[in-house]
Amino acid sequence: xLNLTEIHTFYGQSHILTxxxxxxxxxxxxxxxxxxxxxxxxxxxxxxxxxxxxxxGITYKGRxxxxxxxxxxxxxxxxxxxxxxxIFSTLSVLDNLHIAASDRSGKNAWNVNRVxxxxxxxxxxxxxxxxxxxxxxxxxxxxARALMGNPEMLLLDEPSEGLAPIIVQQLDKLIRELTKExxxxxxxxxxxxxxxxxxxxxxxxxGKTVFDEGIEEIKCNQEVMKKYLAV
Numbered sequence: 001x002l003n004l005t006e007i008h009t010f011y012g013q014s015h016i017l018t019x020x021x022x023x024x025x026x027x028x029x030x031x032x033x034x035x036x037x038x039x040x041x042x043x044x045x046x047x048x049x050x051x052x053x054x055x056x057g058i059t060y061k062g063r064x065x066x067x068x069x070x071x072x073x074x075x076x077x078x079x080x081x082x083x084x085x086x087i088f089s090t091l092s093v094l095d096n097l098h099i100a101a102s103d104r105s106g107k108n109a110w111n112v113n114r115v116x117x118x119x120x121x122x123x124x125x126x127x128x129x130x131x132x133x134x135x136x137x138x139x140x141x142x143x144a145r146a147l148m149g150n151p152e153m154l155l156l157d158e159p160s161e162g163l164a165p166i167i168v169q170q171l172d173k174l175i176r177e178l179t180k181e182x183x184x185x186x187x188x189x190x191x192x193x194x195x196x197x198x199x200x201x202x203x204x205x206x207g208k209t210v211f212d213e214g215i216e217e218i219k220c221n222q223e224v225m226k227k228y229l230a231v
Contacts (some may be wrong), residue, residue, distance in 0.1 A: 031198035036172030079151035
């Protein structure tokens with residue numbers, strides 16, 4: 001469904017991604033692991049066109065998307081939830097959701113009613129401004145807003161960061177439910193959380209893919225865990 005081939009991405013003169021290669025098949029949860037600063041977030045931003053790669057290839061459902069505008073990529077069915085969530089703090093929860101709504105209809109379409117069924121807390125907080133929400137509530141809203149675009153693929157950047165353990169458990173359950181309808185690429189520094197969710201994983205170090213295996217292979221390889229993931 002999604003393929004990255006030796007992508008190289010720069011911030012100005014800084015060479016951030018130095019050869020990231022990965023693939024995500026339809027219906028999978030794939031995790032992207034690595035220490036802080038390894039290039040996980042830049043990889044997701046490269047996919048959605050926020051920081052387009054200078055070289056290398058990105059294809060989504062067989063279509064080359066490298067160089068396309070972020071809104072064009074979003075219209076193809078890829079939704080992105082950034083690490084800092086980027087909700088509109090001065091708008092209400094309901095307005096945040098309406099801004100991202102697509103015109104898709106039908107039984108399985110994501111709309112305000114369905115989002116509020118999945119996130120009952122948001123139904124209670126519909127009139128609350130974004131700035132009044134807790135960290136967990138903001139994360140719920142960020143994911144709910146992404147779903148309002150009715151994506152086929154969801155990119156999640158560090159969704160568990162800063163959340164209380166009980167909220168992380170709820171997030172785990174939610175992501176498992178979402179995979180019944182969409183494909184997920186999860187960038188995480190919380191190794192335990194990511195490995196419990198994903199079927200396959202990639203490890204990034206200094207902007208380059210250094211390990212590509214099934215989850216059990218990653219869990220059992222203590223040398224790799226220590227070398228690339230230990231804090």
